[in-house]
Amino acid sequence: MASRRATGLRDLRNPLVKTDRPDACRTAAWMALLDAHSRLTGRLEAELQRSHGLSLAEYEVLYRLSAAPGHRLRFNQLTSHARMTKSGVSRLVERLQGHGLLCTERCPSDRRGAFAVLTTEGRTVFRRAAALHLRGVQDHFGRHLDDTEAASLRVALERVRDALGSPASDPVADAAGVSR
Amino acid sequence: MASRRATGLRDLRNPLVKTDRPDACRTAAWMALLDAHSRLTGRLEAELQRSHGLSLAEYEVLYRLSAAPGHRLRFNQLTSHARMTKSGVSRLVERLQGHGLLCTERCPSDRRGAFAVLTTEGRTVFRRAAALHLRGVQDHFGRHLDDTEAASLRVALERVRDALGSPASDPVADAAGVSR
DNA sequence: CGTGAGTAGTTGCGCTGTCAACTACTTGAT
DNA sequence: ATCAAGTAGTTGACAGCGCAACTACTCACG
Numbered sequence: 001m002a003s004r005r006a007t008g009l010r011d012l013r014n015p016l017v018k019t020d021r022p023d024a025c026r027t028a029a030w031m032a033l034l035d036a037h038s039r040l041t042g043r044l045e046a047e048l049q050r051s052h053g054l055s056l057a058e059y060e061v062l063y064r065l066s067a068a069p070g071h072r073l074r075f076n077q078l079t080s081h082a083r084m085t086k087s088g089v090s091r092l093v094e095r096l097q098g099h100g101l102l103c104t105e106r107c108p109s110d111r112r113g114a115f116a117v118l119t120t121e122g123r124t125v126f127r128r129a130a131a132l133h134l135r136g137v138q139d140h141f142g143r144h145l146d147d148t149e150a151a152s153l154r155v156a157l158e159r160v161r162d163a164l165g166s167p168a169s170d171p172v173a174d175a176a177g178v179s180r
Numbered sequence: 181m182a183s184r185r186a187t188g189l190r191d192l193r194n195p196l197v198k199t200d201r202p203d204a205c206r207t208a209a210w211m212a213l214l215d216a217h218s219r220l221t222g223r224l225e226a227e228l229q230r231s232h233g234l235s236l237a238e239y240e241v242l243y244r245l246s247a248a249p250g251h252r253l254r255f256n257q258l259t260s261h262a263r264m265t266k267s268g269v270s271r272l273v274e275r276l277q278g279h280g281l282l283c284t285e286r287c288p289s290d291r292r293g294a295f296a297v298l299t300t301e302g303r304t305v306f307r308r309a310a311a312l313h314l315r316g317v318q319d320h321f322g323r324h325l326d327d328t329e330a331a332s333l334r335v336a337l338e339r340v341r342d343a344l345g346s347p348a349s350d351p352v353a354d355a356a357g358v359s360r
Numbered sequence: 361c362g363t364g365a366g367t368a369g370t371t372g373c374g375c376t377g378t379c380a381a382c383t384a385c386t387t388g389a390t
Numbered sequence: 391a392t393c394a395a396g397t398a399g400t401t402g403a404c405a406g407c408g409c410a411a412c413t414a415c416t417c418a419c420g
Contacts, residue, residue, distance in 0.1 A: 026322030026330045027314070032337035037217045038263040039344040055376085075399060083218040088377050090400060095376090112385040112398040134207070142206030144343050149336040150206045156329040157212035163324050164219040235406090255369060268407050270370060275406095292368040292415045 044136050052129045057084065058096055059133060062118065062126040065102065071118035074107065078116065101125055224316050232309045237264065238276060239313060242298065242306040245282065251298035254287065258296065281305055 045056045054062070061078060065071050075093065079086045093116050096102050101122035107113035118126070145153065225236045234242070241258060245251050255273065259266045273296050276282050281302035287293035298306070325333065 022327065022330075023318055023322050025327070025334055026325060027317060029325070029330050029334035029337065030317050030321050032334055032341055033213070033217065034263070036337040036341040036344075037213065039341055043344055057376090076397085079398095083214070085378060086399065087379080087401080091377075094400095107398090110386075110398080112383095114399070137207060137210050138203055140344060141210050141340055142203050144340045145206060145209070145336055147202065147205070149332055150202075150209050152329055152332045153336055154205055154209035154212055156325055156333055157209065157216040160321055160324045161212055161216040161219055164216075164223055164320060237406090256367085259369095265408055266369065267371080267409080271406075274370095287368095290368080290416070294369070 040140055043140055044133065047136050048129060048133060051132055052125055053099075054125075054129055057082075057088075057092060059126075059129055061089075061092060061096065061116070062101065062122060063130065065116060065118045066123060066126050066130075071123065072105075072115045074113055074115055076113070096122070220320055223320055224313065227316050228309060228313060231312055232305055233279075234305075234309055237262075237268075237272060239306075239309060241269075241272060241276065241296070242281065242302060243310065245296060245298045246303060246306050246310075251303065252285075252295045254293055254295055256293070276302070 041056055048054045048056060048059055060082065064078060064081070065073055068077075075086065075089055078084075078089045078093070082089065084092070093102065093104065097104060100119060102116050102118050105115045105117055107115060142150065221236055228234045228236060228239055240262065244258060244261070245253055248257075255266065255269055258264075258269045258273070262269065264272070273282065273284065276296075277284060280299060282296050282298050285295045285297055287295055322330065
């Protein structure tokens with residue numbers, strides 16, 4: 001509710017321009033986003049997989065670890081900023097550990113917790129993977145945007161992202177900006 | 181595709197400002213796209229799930245069927261324009277059939293093939309789901325974009341999408357940098 | 361007509377991720 | 391000190407999807 005509806009008027013004024021409805025363009029943008037996302041991730045994941053045997057999710061964890069102080073992060077920090085639940089993180093970390101790319105340490109100050117720590121090999125693999133991956137992002141994505149579009153995409157998508165908060169927050173109760 | 185490669189010069193001129201690189205903004209846009217996509221699909225899927233027990237993929241199949249002449253489509257037509265392989269489609273159709281939303285018919289002219297056909301119930305469910313879903317797309321996505329941004333997003337993402345073609349094509353065998 | 365290559369859809373298997381229940385620990389109130 | 395409530399990570403059961411092998415069919419060519 002509480003959406004458009006001056007549409008009728010505009011159509012009446014110029015019946016030829018029917019695709020001009022304000023949300024038609026937005027719906028098209030949404031579908032383009034779905035397609036672009038699926039093809040981009042498909043392609044980038046395939047590249048990463050072939051060259052280093054990494055999935056995008058695994059790459060992302062390595063990325064976050066390599067950017068963290070001491071190359072270490074608590075599991076729940078990985079969970080919070082990631083597109084994954086805690087059990088997903090737990091299993092993904094286990095897998096990467098099996099490949100020797102990282103190891104875990106129990107946290108001394110809070111004995112419930114654990115750190116994931118990048119190994120030397122993990123750092124090396126990440127560095128190589130990152131070179132390839134960033135090139136891929138530019139090749140398949142950035143290359144097709146002019147500077148204005150890139151900036152516009154960025155601010156628009158960040159706004160959309162931020163409006164949805166973290167994967168939680170119920171319907172309603174948005175207005176109050178409750179964190180949870 | 182304007183922009184491009186003045187980077188070297190700029191870095192040379194001012195080595196301190198390294199984050200000013202033209203692709204930094206593109207990388208940020210890429211990350212925003214990942215986040216926005218995951219939160220949007222998460223939210224929209226949750227809404228669809230709660231109200232009609234549908235996943236986004238299932239919704240999309242219903243959508244394509246309801247837009248098709250005779251509310252019917254060959255399996256491979258679903259596969260081609262969809263973000264799914266043929267086995268995925270096969271199982272998804274089976275599932276929806278189990279819920280009575282569609283049925284299948286063997287194709288008389290090509291006895292290998294089969295049609296997925298929307299049932300009356302399927303059409304009803306889709307209509308209701310679509311009302312909710314489109315509202316959700318506007319609420320969580322469209323609502324946050326002004327007209328210029330929406331148009332820009334659309335053309336930019338369609339360009340990116342089209343540049344990647346359908347999920348196939350192997351542009352050379354890349355560099356050989358296998359490791360792990 | 362016969363045969364081999366190609367296409368449509370199905371299915372066994374394995375991978376990855378979720379959910380919910382569980383253990384182990386911390387923390388704040390009493 | 392005690393205990394209830396909350397948090398961190400693990401685990402079992404399971405859903406959904408892709409891959410590759412399979413069946414069933416079509417089609418072009420000889």
